[in-house]
Amino acid sequence: MSTADFDRAAHLLGEGVPPSRIHTDQPSPARIYDYWLGGKNYYPVDRDVAETILAMAPTTRAGIKENRAFLLRAVERLARQGIDQFLDIGCGLPFSPNVHEVAQSVAPNARVTYVDSDPIVRAHAQALMQSGDPEHIAVLHADARRPQEILEAPDTRRVLDFDRPVGVLLVAVLHFIQSHDDPRQIVRTLMNAFPAGSCLVISHGTADFNPAGVLEATGSYHATSSYVPRTGAEIEELFLGMPLVEPGLVPVAQWPDMTVPSRAEQFGLYAGVARKPE
């Protein structure tokens, strides 16, 4: 989606920020994303907000889908390179194929800890766990802004082996972390917990490709929006100097294939993967 569209969407989603309990009469960002992806885990209130946003920001749905496709491409590639455990923070509602399904299609014993701050995600993902794989899958209701809690959670410890490389997925979530919550420190805490060879996967909204759209959206929207678009340089800093794997930090549609049209001004998202060195 264009950055202006994303900004509008994020602002409207921000008005429906999830309470700590689940309400079916208030919109939930995770359920709205599910609606856009074509899932079934939404209520009329979510659909109404999702359609309102689409009317204002028509490229939103394509952007969400492109981002999801990047996530799955990255997971498959890492699994092929031998990473068989993932920490997926800001995972959203289950939507097949999920991270564990893609990873297990390559590495049948792959393990995934899913984390989201929206309680609806855990509620729905229980079914995912009960469908037969609690040994390999955990779902936490936790906040990325408190990474130590995620790392110390018994479910995380049960599923992930901290002595082996982990794929840390922060896909379309860090742009919901305000700068005063120090996203770099969040990433550092997470990556310090895992050994060399671990990988960091990030996609992140940006205004780089559509500054005019952002100007348009900034005014009344941006002041209250919880969405924080960052420049390519700022997003690159989130990788903490770890080497980016080819092709580097690129428009989301172009990872890892730079011959694909970028449609960058449409989607307004950067994506990249880094590997923790020895």
Ligand SMILES: C[S@@+](CC[C@H](N)C(=O)[O-])C[C@H]1O[C@@H](n2cnc3c(N)ncnc32)[C@H](O)[C@@H]1O
């Ligand atoms: C755009 S969706 C991305 C879902 C998934 N990563 C993907 O790319 O398909 C963002 C998700 O991040 C979650 N989220 C937002 N802020 C968060 C935070 N501080 N901690 C954990 N999850 C958060 C939202 O609830 C939502 O499910």
